[in-house]
Amino acid sequence: MTAKPLLTLVKIGGNILNNEAATREVLDEFTRIPETKVLVHGGGRAATEIAARLDVPQTMIDGRRVTDAETLKIAVMVYGGLINKSIVSGLQSRGVPAIGIMGADLGLIRARKRPANPVDYGFVGDIEAVSLEKLLPLLPAGVTPVVAPLTHDGAGTILNTNADSIANALAAALSQHYEVRLVYSFERNGVESGTSGEVIPEITRSAFSRLKESGAVSGGMIPKLENAFAALDSGVSEVVIGNARLLPALLAGSAGTRICHER
Amino acid sequence: MTAKPLLTLVKIGGNILNNEAATREVLDEFTRIPETKVLVHGGGRAATEIAARLDVPQTMIDGRRVTDAETLKIAVMVYGGLINKSIVSGLQSRGVPAIGIMGADLGLIRARKRPANPVDYGFVGDIEAVSLEKLLPLLPAGVTPVVAPLTHDGAGTILNTNADSIANALAAALSQHYEVRLVYSFERNGVESGTSGEVIPEITRSAFSRLKESGAVSGGMIPKLENAFAALDSGVSEVVIGNARLLPALLAGSAGTRICHER
Numbered sequence: 001m002t003a004k005p006l007l008t009l010v011k012i013g014g015n016i017l018n019n020e021a022a023t024r025e026v027l028d029e030f031t032r033i034p035e036t037k038v039l040v041h042g043g044g045r046a047a048t049e050i051a052a053r054l055d056v057p058q059t060m061i062d063g064r065r066v067t068d069a070e071t072l073k074i075a076v077m078v079y080g081g082l083i084n085k086s087i088v089s090g091l092q093s094r095g096v097p098a099i100g101i102m103g104a105d106l107g108l109i110r111a112r113k114r115p116a117n118p119v120d121y122g123f124v125g126d127i128e129a130v131s132l133e134k135l136l137p138l139l140p141a142g143v144t145p146v147v148a149p150l151t152h153d154g155a156g157t158i159l160n161t162n163a164d165s166i167a168n169a170l171a172a173a174l175s176q177h178y179e180v181r182l183v184y185s186f187e188r189n190g191v192e193s194g195t196s197g198e199v200i201p202e203i204t205r206s207a208f209s210r211l212k213e214s215g216a217v218s219g220g221m222i223p224k225l226e227n228a229f230a231a232l233d234s235g236v237s238e239v240v241i242g243n244a245r246l247l248p249a250l251l252a253g254s255a256g257t258r259i260c261h262e263r
Numbered sequence: 264m265t266a267k268p269l270l271t272l273v274k275i276g277g278n279i280l281n282n283e284a285a286t287r288e289v290l291d292e293f294t295r296i297p298e299t300k301v302l303v304h305g306g307g308r309a310a311t312e313i314a315a316r317l318d319v320p321q322t323m324i325d326g327r328r329v330t331d332a333e334t335l336k337i338a339v340m341v342y343g344g345l346i347n348k349s350i351v352s353g354l355q356s357r358g359v360p361a362i363g364i365m366g367a368d369l370g371l372i373r374a375r376k377r378p379a380n381p382v383d384y385g386f387v388g389d390i391e392a393v394s395l396e397k398l399l400p401l402l403p404a405g406v407t408p409v410v411a412p413l414t415h416d417g418a419g420t421i422l423n424t425n426a427d428s429i430a431n432a433l434a435a436a437l438s439q440h441y442e443v444r445l446v447y448s449f450e451r452n453g454v455e456s457g458t459s460g461e462v463i464p465e466i467t468r469s470a471f472s473r474l475k476e477s478g479a480v481s482g483g484m485i486p487k488l489e490n491a492f493a494a495l496d497s498g499v500s501e502v503v504i505g506n507a508r509l510l511p512a513l514l515a516g517s518a519g520t521r522i523c524h525e526r
Contacts, residue, residue, distance in 0.1 A: 050340075053317050073345060077313075081344020082336060085413070085421060089367040093419035097397055099369050104352040105362045106406065134360055134406055143369065143397055150348070156356035158348060 006035040007139075007178035008251065011167035013186030014042035016244045017083055026185070027087065029247035031094040036139050036178065038170065039098075040147045041087060042163040047071075047078040067122040067160040075160045076150060084148040091144065098144045103151030104158060106134035109169065111151035111159050125151040125159025127166070130173040168227050172234035180236045183251070184224065185244035190257035191225065194218055199242075202258045205229055228259040269298040270402075270441035271514065274430035276449030277307035279507045280346060289448070290350065292510035294357040299402050299441065301433065302361075303410045304350060305426040310334075310341040330385040330423040338423045339413060347411040354407065361407045366414030367421060369397035372432065374414035374422050388414040388422025390429070393436040431490050435497035443499045446514070447487065448507035453520035454488065457481055462505075462518075467525045468492055491522040 010030060016022050030039060051058050051074050059066040067075065084100040091098035103109030103125075111125025135145065147170065149163035164184065171182040190199035193216040203211065208225055211217040217225065228239040242249075242256020249255035273293055279285050293302060314321050314337050322329040330338060347363040354361035366372030366388075374388025398408065410433065412426035427447065434445040453462035456479040466474065471488055474480040480488065491502040505512075505519020512518035 050317075054313075055316070076348050077340035077344040079344075080348045081340040081342075085339050085343045085365060085367060089415040089421050090419050092367050092370055092415060093417060097370055098367075099362075099364065099397075100367075101362065102348060104348060104355050107355055107360055134362075134401070134404060137400065137404070138397070141397060141400070152352040152355060154356060156353050158352050 004177065004179045006181070007037065007174055008033050008035055008181045008183065009038040009040065009167060009171045009174065010183045010185055010247070011040040011163060012042065012244055013184070014044035014163075015187045016185070017041060017044040018046070022187075022245055023087075024090070026244045026247060027090045027094060031091065031096050032248070033251065036142075038145050038147065038174070039087065039091075040149070040163055040167040040170065041079075041083055042149060043075070043079050044083065046082060047074050050074050050078055061119055061121070064121060066120070067124050069123065072123040072158065072160060076158055079148040080150050080158075084146060087146050091146065096144050097142050098146050099138070100146045100148065101135075102148040102158075103161065103166070107131050108135060108147075109151045109161070109166065110154045111161055113153060113157070113159060123157070123159050125153065125161040127151060127161065127169045130169050132173050132177070136177060164224065164227050168231050171231050171236045175235035175237070181251075182228075182231050182236050182239045183247070184228070184239070184241045185247060185250065186241075188243060189246070189255065190242040191217060191221055199255075200257050202260060204260060204262045206262060225259065232259065232261060267440065267442045269444070270300065270437055271296050271298055271444045271446065272301040272303065272430060272434045272437065273446045273448055273510070274303040274426060275305065275507055276447070277305035277426075278450045279448070280304060280307040281309070285450075285508055286350075287353070289507045289510060290353045290357060294354065294359050295511070296514065299405075301408050301410065301437070302350065302354075303412070303426055303430040303433065304342075304346055305412060306338070306342050307346065309345060310337050313337050313341055324382055324384070327384060329383070330387050332386065335386040335421065335423060339421055342411040343413050343421075347409060350409050354409065359407050360405050361409050362401070363409045363411065364398075365411040365421075366424065366429070370394050370417075371398060371410075372414045372424070372429065373417045374424055376416060376420070376422060386420070386422050388416065388424040390414060390424065390432045393432050395436050395440070399440060427487065427490050431494050434494050434499045438498035438500070444514075445491075445494050445499050445502045446510070446519075447491070447502070447504045448510060448513065449504075451506060452509070452518065453505040454480060454484055463520050465521045465523060467523060469525060488522065495522065495524060 056070045088100040151161040239259040246255040319333045351363040414424040502522040509518045
């Protein structure tokens with residue numbers, strides 16, 4: 001059995017994209033990744049700003065945005081258009097043969113509109129299937145997909161979809177063909193202990209249980225870590241969580257939090 | 264020498280895209296084209312509407328829009344995001360493995376920002392080079408590119424670019440590998456004679472000279488026809504101009520205006 005080729009999938013969180021200098025730095029470092037690579041990006045503040053300027057009221061339920069028809073259009077414009085194509089042209093200028101896509105392109109990610117019960121979040125998709133058939137042949141030619149957090153239902157409707165979920169689902173599917181390293185990058189240095197404040201360098205599933213119990217890990221970091229373990233379970237080799245501006249150190253294992261199987 | 268495979272490139276004008284029912288009809292008919300196909304779309308009113316709602320004033324010079332930085336963002340959102348991804352998800356729902364791209368994606372179309380003299384149109388691109396290297400391998404697998412009227416300068420800047428020019432440049436480049444039929448579809452039935460009002464079924468270059476002299480063809484149709492003849496000169500086999508809602512008849516040669524070499 002020959003070893004699978006390496007692939008690094010970097011998910012860049014929305015807040016990084018709000019900062020032009022940070023975005024440039026991250027794209028510089030992303031460009032330097034020598035192996036096959038994929039970038040998944042979040043949304044950021046731009047959609048909220050455009051919604052305000054367009055007088056489209058944003059409804060939040062339990063801290064989550066409701067994607068009504070007008071908000072969906074904004075998401076498609078901002079995530080699928082402005083952010084996606086800006087990253088693509090930035091990567092092209094650095095010599096990376098990038099292609100900007102979302103779940104409908106190449107039939108990549110099909111999702112199901114989340115049921116309206118108990119809470120109607122509107123045009124939000126839960127991922128059902130990833131089809132790599134049309135995308136895979138591009139990768140050995142060096143093509144670098146830049147994926148916006150949007151999917152489709154296969155019946156013509158675009159759905160707003162969590163970028164972490166997209167990164168996860170793609171990483172899992174790609175791990176059948178590649179040795180996949182998944183990097184969740186954002187504006188924090190990694191998983192910080194709520195008790196010591198320090199970045200936890202490595203978390204196994206048993207450590208995760210203890211960290212949750214002790215309250216050292218809580219809030220929004222819990223679903224992020226659940227996602228990371230789910231990725232490991234579906235065949236991803238390694239998951240790293242950390243600061244997007246430290247991408248080389250994250251990749252070298254000298255920064256961020258590494259999520260791994262028990263040894 | 265083996266015959267080249269057929270490819271039909273359909274350019275859909277902006278006004279068609281303002282009408283949901285018309286867009287559905289056109290996508291239905293486009294889906295039925297059996298050979299390799301490419302769709303290039305224009306802008307339509309959506310960008311003007313969004314600009315008005317965002318309070319971004321639109322400056323027109325000689326009937327042409329000036330693309331300042333804010334207007335460019337709107338073009339990227341609306342053309343590269345909303346319109347492009349809506350067409351892609353519509354085609355996917357019809358079983359067409361579409362991929363939505365613009366000039367920066369796959370390094371497809373590089374343009375030069377139009378000089379600010381004599382008139383500064385802002386972020387508008389004149390096409391310099393088409394590179395099919397990364398796109399061509401997708402086509403035999405049935406992938407159908409849907410191309411937005413945007414290019415890039417190769418240095419990270421996106422440029423607003425005329426959709427007819429994009430259709431033309433792509434058709435010319437593709438004709439080195441395919442027998443290309445180019446269809447400019449819009450809301451009119453073809454090239455209508457300014458004198459008789461009837462659709463002119465066929466125009467050769469010598470007929471075009473006579474039609475211009477007699478005033479039977481004038482205005483915006485002249486650059487469209489110049490484009491069509493330029494396409495023929497660069498190797499495109501056939502150019503048809505006509506009503507998007509009559510696509511099957513246009514393709515069968517029973518509607519629209521056929522632009523062709525002298526016999």
